[in-house]
Amino acid sequence: MIGQVEEEVALIERHLDILRRVIENEPIGIMKLANEGGYEHHEVRYSLRVLEEDGIIKPSNHGAITTERTEEFVSGLDERLATLADRFDAMKIEERADGNH
DSSP states (O other): OHHHHHHHHHHHHHHHHHHHHHHHHOSBOHHHHHHHHTOOHHHHHHHHHHHHHTTSEEEETTEEEEOHHHHHHHHHHHHHHHHHHHHHHHTOOOOOTTSOO
16 A cells, blocks of 8 residues: 555656756656656656646647646645655554554
8 A cells, every 4th residue: 555655756756856847957858857867768768658648748849848737737736745644654654652653
């Protein structure tokens, strides 16, 4: 169960890293994203497709670029991540002082 969550978090980390690289270097192509991020080309293509399906980036003749939706997404991201972190914290099962659960 937790292994699946860890895999999903790693995937989201990659998507967000690629988004950050697009924002900072647009237009940027798959080769450059793969080389700079240390990703396989297929991983970059998948992340770009996910971001494109959400309308956060779009393809151009020279590589991926941001859209009008990018700023909206990024502006609410920190708050959404903080909310998720709080939810994860609330799920913790900690030992009681007497050692029982």
